[in-house]
Amino acid sequence: MEERNIFDRLERVGAPEGFEARVLAELPRRKERRSHALRTYRYAFAGATAVLLATFVLVNVLVFRKPEAARMAAMETVQVMETMDYSTEVHNASYEPRTVYILEQVSEASPQEITY
Amino acid sequence: MDEQELISHVQEGDEAAFAKLMGLYKNRIVNYLYQFTGDYQKAVELSQETFLRVYFKADKYKPIAPLSSWIYTIASNLAKTEVKKRRKMATVSLDDLPNSFNAGTYSEDPPDPGLIRNLREALDALHPRYRVPVVLKDMEGFSQEEIARIIKRPIGTVKARISRGREYLKKMLENAAHGDTYASKNEVREHGRA
Numbered sequence A: 001m002e003e004r005n006i007f008d009r010l011e012r013v014g015a016p017e018g019f020e021a022r023v024l025a026e027l028p029r030r031k032e033r034r035s036h037a038l039r040t041y042r043y044a045f046a047g048a049t050a051v052l053l054a055t056f057v058l059v060n061v062l063v064f065r066k067p068e069a070a071r072m073a074a075m076e077t078v079q080v081m082e083t084m085d086y087s088t089e090v091h092n093a094s095y096e097p098r099t100v101y102i103l104e105q106v107s108e109a110s111p112q113e114i115t116y
Numbered sequence B: 001m002d003e004q005e006l007i008s009h010v011q012e013g014d015e016a017a018f019a020k021l022m023g024l025y026k027n028r029i030v031n032y033l034y035q036f037t038g039d040y041q042k043a044v045e046l047s048q049e050t051f052l053r054v055y056f057k058a059d060k061y062k063p064i065a066p067l068s069s070w071i072y073t074i075a076s077n078l079a080k081t082e083v084k085k086r087r088k089m090a091t092v093s094l095d096d097l098p099n100s101f102n103a104g105t106y107s108e109d110p111p112d113p114g115l116i117r118n119l120r121e122a123l124d125a126l127h128p129r130y131r132v133p134v135v136l137k138d139m140e141g142f143s144q145e146e147i148a149r150i151i152k153r154p155i156g157t158v159k160a161r162i163s164r165g166r167e168y169l170k171k172m173l174e175n176a177a178h179g180d181t182y183a184s185k186n187e188v189r190e191h192g193r194a
Helices: A002-008 A019-064 A068-074 A086-092 B003-011 B015-037 B040-056 B067-085 B113-125 B128-138 B144-151 B155-177 B185-191
Strands: none
Touching: A002 B113, A019 B015, A019 B040, B003 B015, B003 B067, B015 B040, B015 B067, B015 B128, B040 B067, B067 B128, B067 B144, B113 B128, B113 B155, B128 B144, B128 B155, B144 B155
């Protein structure tokens, strides 16, 4: 092929003297540069992770968490209804002089339950 | 020690094996990069960088492909990066050249400086997309399968690029032989696509 023949006319060159020695001499410098770069990346990564973590904690505490009182106020009142068995209460009382509590229903309309 | 043994020693950090490996490939790589860039000093620099990368990335080499393909891949990538970095391409008006370089004369005898100069200029003008496969095929003697492995493209693409690259070179050489300037140089550089 004509193009191939033409290419054959281009001069071929080779590596200069001392090529290998120059490359081998560059190796220690390049190794040092790579380990330095690796150390830098590690510190940068650790720093970035620490910053992210701190940001997450701060945002969580300062922005998303409400003050306790406000949190309590926001809670709904939970009615706890508990029936009282007077006889059991008296029966389980200590043998010391007993104090009998008589609870009197004040309102006729209210249920016989205790609301906390 | 064959190449596969050499590279496995290099993977362990053996600098003596690395030096032997360089001895096997240095001339080919320097020549390849010189034909690609047209600049001997740059070719030597890029070759050194190629071998440094071979050393530090030796653990990434898998013996499924020939070692030469892997080394040429690294060299080709460096060469392409270098060409992209060059902002100013040498554009030489043929009118400014001494008469002996003005037109290509295709003589069978000792290398015709006009032809060689034109071919050099034409290669330099060729888009890297075509330059790489053409140089690998026509100067380095790689097969299309090996070139496909080196540039990581399908064989069909390699064939097309070689064919088009040769066509563009032929056109440019014909233009130069008729005394035309490389009017199509920018067109080839910008529109080359396969």
